[in-house]
Amino acid sequence: MHEFSYEGVIRHLSSLTPTASLSMREAAGFSSKSSLSYTYTLDTRQDKVLCTRFDRNSLATAPGLYLKVHNEIAGLGLLGGDAKFYKGQVEAKVGLGVTKGLVCL
Numbered sequence: 001m002h003e004f005s006y007e008g009v010i011r012h013l014s015s016l017t018p019t020a021s022l023s024m025r026e027a028a029g030f031s032s033k034s035s036l037s038y039t040y041t042l043d044t045r046q047d048k049v050l051c052t053r054f055d056r057n058s059l060a061t062a063p064g065l066y067l068k069v070h071n072e073i074a075g076l077g078l079l080g081g082d083a084k085f086y087k088g089q090v091e092a093k094v095g096l097g098v099t100k101g102l103v104c105l
Contacts, residue, residue, distance in 0.1 A: 003039040008032075008081075034081035035074035042067040045095070066093040 013028045045064030068091040075084030 001041045003041070005037050005039075006035070007037070008034050031082040032080075033074055033083040034079040035072050035083075036079065037070065037072040039068065039070045041069075045093075063095045067091070 010030065010032050012030050013024075016024060016028055043064075043066045045066055068089075070087075070089040070091075072087045073079075073085075075081045
């Protein structure tokens with residue numbers, strides 16, 4: 001599954017404690033973030049708990065795979081905003097068969 005999204009946020013950081021660090025004090029006030037993100041998700045699991053799927057050829061459970069890749073970019077070009085960054089995240093899960101009918105995560 002493919003997902004594209006846009007996020008526009010105005011943030012306000014205030015009410016800092018007297019012990020707040022210098023970097024937090026410098027970041028206080030209003031800031032804005034304007035970002036585009038893309039997420040690709042692949043999920044071959046049928047059992048979300050054991051990460052397995054049913055294999056029709058062997059009539060048993062087989063390893064299942066969950067993969068999620070997320071990319072976000074903010075503040076470049078026409079996006080604007082105070083925040084400028086690129087963030088990439090990957091999440092993966094796989095179930096591996098130990099013996100017939102038993103799966104190890």
